[in-house]
Amino acid sequence: MIKVLRLGHRLGRDDRISTHVGLTARQWGADQIVFAGEKDENMLESQRDIIERWGGETEVRYAEEWRREIKEFDGLKIHLTMYGEKINENIEDLKQQFSDTEDLLIVVGAEKVPRWVYKNVDQNISVGNQPHSEIAALAVFMDRIQEGEIKEDFERAEIYVEPSEDRKLTEKIGSE
């Protein structure tokens, strides 16, 4: 089971970035995506709409008490931060731990992440030590820890893509 916790969402300023975080987590197979910070029903709803059309069981919700989401999680807890230990030096060990516990919590922040987070996860991991994007860090981390397995089957999808050499092809279920 994979859970992604997105900290520090700010209304307005972060809506698109947080939406990309959520949809990226879904594409790489997250079962639960939890948003903390300012409560933003529109942002959550727009993700739920996409999940309804494109299928799957990903749960998207808000948590005011986000510390509890970390504390009470039973499994491997990783915080992605540019200040953390290098992914390339840790990935083999992380893959082993993930395959042992099967439950993984990935925490990504917005601007400032409290020191408490650094101390209450199992490991702080950097996907590059330069300033870039929590979306990029999350995607590459999930891609690596699952060895490039990109989720393809989403149950009860109303729409899906037919991969194509040179055009946009989608199919709607039950629409012929």
Place this chain on the structure above:
Amino acid sequence: MIKVLRLGHRLGRDDRISTHVGLTARQWGADQIVFAGEKDENMLESQRDIIERWGGETEVRYAEEWRREIKEFDGLKIHLTMYGEKINENIEDLKQQFSDTEDLLIVVGAEKVPRWVYKNVDQNISVGNQPHSEIAALAVFMDRIQEGEIKEDFERAEIYVEPSEDRKLTEKIGSE
């Protein structure tokens, strides 16, 4: 040489997403990042500021005539789109082509990408066929085609991160 072309930037709406695209491209070693769509000097400047502090030679610029950036590029041209052919079925071949030409153009769009793009690149590739994030697609594609090599040394950096188990550590050059 790696060049990233970001199409269809919209002022205001896309500034943070485009900034994440640019910084992600830089983290994974892009030499040139070209933005098309609406011209946005603030967005370009904020990236140049980061490059000045954090180092490296990444060139960031605007192009009004973006079709020329694709047409005149001499090397492998890949458009990342959720409608394209699956990365997992093509990555070994793409790695081979990249190692042959050494020059790679990666095109990522915002909302609607003209059909012209699909027809004028060498291949349209999907990093997952679900709606998610061009930032995630770009990061994973660059990570995979370079076999997980994350760029570490940026010349003339004023600041760098000291990877740490549990805190934020940065060093400023010449500040002791």
